[in-house]
Amino acid sequence: MRRKAFGILGLFLVVLFCGSLVYGAETTASIIGSVSDDKGEPLPGATITALNTATNIAHTTTSSEKGFYLVPLLPPGTYTVTVEIPGFVKEVQKDIVLTLGKQIVHDFQLKLIVASQLLEVTAETPLIDPTKSQLAVTVGQTAIKSLPLNGRDYTQLSLLAPGVKPVTQTNYGQFNIGGQRGDAVNYTIDGAENNFSYTNESRTLFTQEGVREFQILTNRFSAEYGRSTSGVINVVSKSGTNEFHGNGFFFARPESFNSKDFFAQQSGENFPSSLKQGGATLGGPIVRNRTFFFVAYEQTGIDNSLSVSPTDRFPCPDGSVNCSTTVRPKPIDLKLLTVKADHQINSTNSMVFRYNFEKRSEGAYYAGGSYVDGVTTTKKPQSFAVSENAIISSNSYNEALVQYGRILRVDTPEVTDSPWLYRPSSATGWWYCCPQRFLENRIELLDTYTHVINAKGEHSVRVGGDYIHISPEITFAQYSGGAYFFGTDTPFKPGDPSTYPYLYELGVGNPTTKDKNNQFSAFVQDDWRVNDRLTLNLGLRYDIENFSGPQSNTVVAGVRTGTIIDLGKIPPVDKNNFGPRLGFAYDLKGQGKTIIRGGWGRYYKPIFHNIYNNALFFDGQYYAIKGLDDPCSIIDCTIPGRTFPLPPDPALVNGSSPPDVRPMQDGDVAYSDQTSIGFQHELSKEFVINADYVRVRGHDLTREHNLNAPKDLINPEPPDFPNYRRVRILTTDAQSWYNALQLSVQRRYRNNFLFTVAYTYSKTEEDEPDFFFVAEPNDQYNLPAEKGPGLHDERHVLAVSGVYDLPKGFQIGSIVRANSGIPINYTVSGIYYDHNQDGFPSDDRPDFDPNSPFACKCAPPPADRPGNLPRNSGRGTGYFTVDLRVAKNFDFSKRYRVELIFEAFNLLNNTNFNFRAASVNSTVVFEDPEVMKNLGTATEVYPARQMQLGVKFDF
DSSP: OHHHHHHHHHHHHHHHHHOOOOOOOOOOEEEEEEEEETTSOBOTTOEEEEEETTTOOEEEEEOOTTSEEEEEEEOSEEEEEEEEOTTBOEEEEEEEEEOTTOEEEOOEEEOBOSSSOEEEEEOOOOSSOTTOOSEEEEEOHHHHHHSOOGGGOGGGGGGGSTTEEEOOSSSSOSEEETTOOGGGOEEEETTEEOEETTTTEEOOOOOGGGEEEEEEEEEOOOTTOOSOSSOEEEEEEOOOOSSOEEEEEEEEEOGGGSOOOHHHHHHOOOOOOEEEEEEEEEEEEEETTTEEEEEEEEEEEEEEEEEEOOOSSSOOTTSSSOSSOEEEEEEEEEEEEEEEEEEEEETTEEEEEEEEEEEEEEEEETOBBTBOOOEEEEEEEEEEEEEEEEEEETTEEEEEEEEEEEEEEEEEESOOSSOEEEETTEEESSOTTOSEEEEEEEEEEEEEEEEEEESSSEEEEEEEEEEEEEEEEEEEOTTTTOEEEESOSSOOOTTOGGGSEEEEEEEEEOOEEEOEEEEEEEEEEEEEEOSSSEEEEEEEEEEEEEEEOOOOOEEEEOTTTOOEEEETOOOOOOOOOEEEEEEEEEESSSSSSEEEEEEEEEEEOOOOHHHHHHHHHBSSSSEEEEEEESGGGTSOTTSTTOOSOOOOOGGGGOTTSOEEBOOBOOOOOOEEEEEEEEEEEEOSSSEEEEEEEEEEEEEEEEEEEETTOOSOSSSOOOOSSTTOSOBEEEEEEEEEEEEEEEEEEEEEEETTEEEEEEEEEEEEEESSOOTTTOOSOSSTTOGGGGOEEOTTOOSEEEEEEEEEEOGGGEEEEEEEEEEOOOEEOOEEOGGGTTTTOSSOTTSOOOEEOTTOSSTTOEEOOOTTSOOOOOTTOEEOOOEEEEEEEEEEEEESSSSOEEEEEEEEESTTOOOOBOOSGGGBOOEEOTTOHHHHHTTTOBSOBOOOOEEEEEEEEEO
């Protein structure tokens, strides 16, 4: 396999250097426009030169017969643009700032020479791009460097964009964009994908000091972007320049700098938390004006703690287990490295080489709230990418890239001497999912060819395609340590059946498989400037994915319904994934000040590999989860001194025990239809406002339900598939609905001041919350009844940020975030555990009762049907935090600076409860007054005020 991989890599390198036709995400900017005389007549043959002031590299082109010009492939930075033609006054525009993906329209009118003349102008870079209709926010150096970032994670600045929320309810994904799931975001670094295929989350972290700027595309992005139904986070890393620059930095957060959170104050117990973080960068010329290097390294050590339900391992301060919460440690160690080289081959060809490495270790992963124990996670991703930009002619250019990536992630249970013990309000022991091991090798080939046609309007046509080959090796030993499920929090008592476990599960078989995945896409995009006011963004993209692995292909028919299932088989490839993109941008007054924009597009994303492997693993043969109802029917639970846990016991799930199976019925690729209409308006040379209505409709999302669940709860019929316990069929027919009003105000960094405001009012609905959150419906035969508020249905989201340079070298930066509460899903247990008899005790909901005295507004479900309380009917409290950064600069010369930094996170020490499912009392036990009293309350909080000091030396 390795020989084949390097063969593919070598083949593409040949193509790369011979001129290619493949594609990638935007990593550069461009300047377009026209050159005419003072009467408006076009001037063909004018020379236009864009000079990068940091590297002294010049990009030159000439105007066409109609005076049109294009300067493409400009790395983000500051430029001086010169226009000259014999007989006319030479014009120079200075300080043109280009950001990631920006296309500036700049028309020049030259005057005839009457004497030796030169016209120099300091340019005003336009705030609005009148040629693009997509919704996007670019975060530049000032924000990345000067805003407070807890842990120095620059991606958290994505939350400053309208429509972006943090993923809080699941362990998969980082951001919720446009109401879609956390696994729907596509991450790119310098044009190369940065996704982990098993979960579709970001594969490699980058040091904050190594990022130049990044872009968050939140709706209706062009056809060159894909593999996402929500949004794209597109990052450009720093490069070296003609001057040697670098820095060294160190941050420290002693435990004494932190305030006690709500639970620490209630219990009197300390929740230790400390941080040490340091690193350095160095960049400069290898050959001046031609070859440059940049290196960044960062290391972080964090000793955190979590609030959890008390156990013998983590008791209350007095040594008992009688308090509501207690504390447990959560250590994190992180190392990041980036090495980059830029080389200008000649005036029309340039190359970039980049290597990235990350090593991360984190304890208590998955733990928190009711989940007392977790896993120790180690992750080692690395990647090497080579790209080439080639200007073919004055109106055509090509961008090519090849990347090799590798990641190894291992999840090891913290506890291996006790089975998983699951109760309504706590879960302890051998974490049920693990051990897990994911090894992924990836080769990526991508490129874009662009040709500008000067017809009635300027057609900028981009054509490309890309290929990704992924070779994963996966170990997924779910329930390999055994698991006991209890319907009560009351400790087990021998001879008291109300405290007995109702289910024992154990995973048996081979948990390791090797798979292959091939992804191909092709696109065409035409940005058509119909006239000086109207631009149409027209595109079409096609995506296809092929997944293969060890398939058993066991065909089984239901004895009552005749339903056919094919165990251990991957469904046929979904081949009809065409994604048209239609957008417009209209300059209302022709001055580039007010733009009406809108459109519609269809977007597809890959099925992440976790789902495919569930279908292959759990076929009843390769790997099986077997269960025993009422384990005390075999174990003598009356013996005095009998305790749980017991070691994993295969005898409890012997050969006669039917296994769980997870057939995959269809392989339709999830897609979303994205629509928006709105406007941009430049209030002044510094301020721009944006207002957009956004609608995102999700289709063919993954869900799971049990074909062996009974319809009649009073006289349940025999299972349709008697040889299996639960037939957990995986389908792709779930849906989502997102409607939002997105508003923002942006003030660019000028006169020592940067300011942004983003507000989103939205409503998110789903009929399946998330494949890895609540995988089963309350009523297995009424799936539409699952429609309700989405997991991240935060109706109001506000983010404000600002940077202000004060006299005498002081600078302040602040971020304020305020969100309304997320939903709470109430389920019933105790004497009503597994009320719908589908084998999943955590999906049953009670009945709705508006007169109920309980927080859930609920009553016991009737015996003959599942409860009718809507999903996610509850609502947690909101979130509010103020973060602050204060810096004092000491300049020793033009080259040397020392910066002293103070940062405070949650400055006002506001209590923000965490209402994720694992951290909220949402399990209804009607016969337990204490449980009912605490319904709707959280067992975990976000950090209280944290403060840290830092020092940075720049040269």
